[in-house]
Amino acid sequence: MMFKVLKSENVASTIFSTYLEAPDIACRAAAGQFVILRTDEKGERFPLTLCDWSPDEGWIRLVFQVVGTSTHKLSLIEEGDGVLDLVGPLGRPSEIGDYGHVVCVGGGVGIAAIYPICRQLRRVGNKVTSILGARTVDLIILEEEMGEVSDRVIVATDDGSKGLNGRVTWALEEFLKGEHADLVIAIGPAIMMKFASAVTRNIAVPTRVSLNSIMLDGTGMCGTCRVEVGRQTRFACVDGPEFDGHEVDWNLLLSRLSQYLGEEEISRRRVEKCEC
Numbered sequence: 001m002m003f004k005v006l007k008s009e010n011v012a013s014t015i016f017s018t019y020l021e022a023p024d025i026a027c028r029a030a031a032g033q034f035v036i037l038r039t040d041e042k043g044e045r046f047p048l049t050l051c052d053w054s055p056d057e058g059w060i061r062l063v064f065q066v067v068g069t070s071t072h073k074l075s076l077i078e079e080g081d082g083v084l085d086l087v088g089p090l091g092r093p094s095e096i097g098d099y100g101h102v103v104c105v106g107g108g109v110g111i112a113a114i115y116p117i118c119r120q121l122r123r124v125g126n127k128v129t130s131i132l133g134a135r136t137v138d139l140i141i142l143e144e145e146m147g148e149v150s151d152r153v154i155v156a157t158d159d160g161s162k163g164l165n166g167r168v169t170w171a172l173e174e175f176l177k178g179e180h181a182d183l184v185i186a187i188g189p190a191i192m193m194k195f196a197s198a199v200t201r202n203i204a205v206p207t208r209v210s211l212n213s214i215m216l217d218g219t220g221m222c223g224t225c226r227v228e229v230g231r232q233t234r235f236a237c238v239d240g241p242e243f244d245g246h247e248v249d250w251n252l253l254l255s256r257l258s259q260y261l262g263e264e265e266i267s268r269r270r271v272e273k274c275e276c
Helices: 069-076 108-125 143-148 168-178 190-201 250-255 259-270
Strands: 002-011 015-021 033-040 045-056 059-065 085-091 101-105 127-134 152-157 183-187 206-209 226-229 232-235 242-244
Touching: 015 069, 045 085, 045 168, 059 069, 101 168, 101 190, 108 127, 108 143, 108 152, 108 183, 108 206, 127 143, 127 168, 143 152, 143 232, 152 168, 168 190, 183 190, 190 206, 190 250, 226 250
Parallel strands: 101 127, 101 183, 127 152, 183 206
Antiparallel strands: 002 015, 015 059, 033 045, 033 085, 045 059, 206 242, 226 232
């Protein structure tokens, strides 16, 4: 069985949006959950957080950045073709409550992951401020959609090409100097979430992060996605993906995420040369 690609487009620089036909997943999906997919028989299994879904029309939307072999392959799949394997929804849904003022920080493609969370938080009555960040203006995504689910949107780019000039964590720190927040949710690169958690730890603002660590089976059996949270081993696929950002061992996580970079670069070059 193939999961048909209904629509695929390049939304910003190396970032793509793909709609997949997956009615069984769409009717069960909740904000904060993810899927694990495999493009073909030679592909690896990798996780992507759900950006959107329609139970009535039976589709899910995935937004991803091309960073290695698997995402490169996914970006090349044309409308009408499909992916070989798709499992989900996986992980624990985001805890949604009426907290008061929630600040949602999205870094790069993490903006897509935080979008459905913001939407649900606002539906239950929260005031939502969204801070969106990327290296440059070409990597800012879903700004209009985020505006529809937020009371205020702040944009920051590392090079100053749009919005505030500086990293998104700097924008968060500056914002919290003048505004009270009852909860911060940060999703993006691990290094961004690490520094966002450091900012909020200093002023004791509860902070959640979403960890997409290296994954394989998605059931907690293989142990590949293990992370250390509160000095205890947790598995991102079944215990997460959301955790207390102040409790995550960020140095260990960053080390594990970088351990296959060399092999990934070799694999990506082979795919680009159509050697596999």
